Amino acid sequence: MSGLEKADVSATVTDLRSTKGQVLACLTTRPDAFPDCAKDPNAFTRIVPAGTNVRIDFGAVPDGRYAIALVHDENGNGKLDKSLMIPREGFGFS
Template sequence: MAASTAAAADLKVVVHGVRPGDGNVRVALYEKAEGFRHEQNARSVLSVPATSGDVSVTFPHLPAGRYAVIAYHDENGNKKLDLLMGMFPQEGWGFSNDPTVIGPPGFDASAFDLADKGANVDVKLHY
């Protein structure tokens, strides 16, 4: 009997509302609450050139499970979301599920289940 392999799914993330400008749209994928919002703790980070309107990225071959996504428009190319006073985003930002944000956003409000067949997730940027 052959050993079974875990199914792998693709996750397509479409980031909506990118405004005209320079830089990239960075999309970070998280698989746990611990370290959420800290890009160095993401499972994976993809970056694509920012174009006005919508951009998309695909995270390939993921195991089914619970994930959350953060996207931001890195207009100045410094690979981080610039914050005023360490709290207020100065660049476009968004989360999966587009939760209402009062204070630091949490993993659970943005989390979704990825099935073996894959999924599409939309993220709306807020400027």
């Protein structure tokens, strides 16, 4: 990651199973911090209301290789709910 070049980065999420809650998004360059961006202080994180089509803007991001993780936090508690280690809320990643 050179840090010299930047580009606007966004993601569009479609087909959420409901419009309840919010979408938690994180964009990171660190494999050891994926999918939990809490381990990367330089990660780009966003929280946006859920909807039919959700656009997540990360703004100007330095050049590099990134991974994105998304959680449809339907109950708005700020985390991916699981039952017996199986996600109970929607998620996605690259």
